[in-house]
Amino acid sequence: MDAMLFGFLVLLFCQFLGELIVRYLDWPFPGPVVGMVLLLIGLIINGGVPQGVRQASEGLLTYLALLFVPAGVGLMVHYRLIAADGLVIATALVLSTAVTLLVTGVLLNKLAAKHIESADQANEEKGHG
């Protein structure tokens, strides 16, 4: 129990540091994202994930979907904007998502194929050496 509380405190402290840095340096990034980078750096330096931090993270990420709901209900405030730009929004969501999937999928498929080839070559060279 103490470990989990400690883990939650670590998450909050990283977010707090992130908010401080963003406000102080006037960066255009969200504070929690900077907090995430800080935690990642901390985990790399620590060489592993402390038990409590893992417990707290898994606990939060298990219910991640639920945490989106209060903000999502805010859609009701924007019904005028949605009604006015409804067709534009729907078109942009469908087309842009399709194009993004296409570009990323095709590009990574090519780059990854190359990567697999070079990995094979590296293995062969090792074998010859």
Added chain:
Amino acid sequence: MDELNTLWVYLSASPIMSIMVTLAAFLIASRINRLAGGSAFLHPVIVAIALIVAFLMLIDMTYQQYFEGAQFIHFLLGPATVALAVPLYDHLERVKQMFWPLIIACISGIITAAVSTIAIVVGMGGSRETVLSLTPKSVTSPIAMGIAEKIGGYPSLTAGLVLVTGAIGCVIGPLLFKALKINDHSVQGFTMGLAAHGFGTAQSFTVSSVAGAFAGLAMGLTGMLSAFILPLVVRFLGV
């Protein structure tokens, strides 16, 4: 009657109502989704939002009143965003092995998503608020909301549109992979995580654990890099 009225005023001002309604709606929505066989069209989050909006309109409660209480659930998005560092750390070895292909695909995908969205909305004559709220639509909600706030969109509108994007990606993605003969699970997963964030990640885990791991990785990377790239893209395009 007066007493009942006072009681009602007291209860609706207390956070307990909003929190109960949110949890109950989410549980009911999860049950509905299971009954519908886990369809991407009936994602629990989207169904829960619809249920809560209907309920609030029924009892004549404003969003401000609702959020007064629901902010205690909303607050946890901050530490949850920080928590994404843990799965990212878990996949660090994979990231190192495929570092450049993943980074190049990720940055290309982020810029494609943002520029195509801006082009379509501006081209069709949408308002500036719509453009800026839609730009981070492929980014996982907690980060997308932060980005929307920073670039001048409406975080609450962004949050909703991000969720709809996720559901759309889950429908289009598998069809596209089949048509383009993209069979590698790591490529499929990464692509789904990039374009459809958490929804794509959840769906990829049903394909295989490799697809799921790469989707989670893409979601984290896209979120992190988008927070740095999108404000620059918006500034560069002068939206």
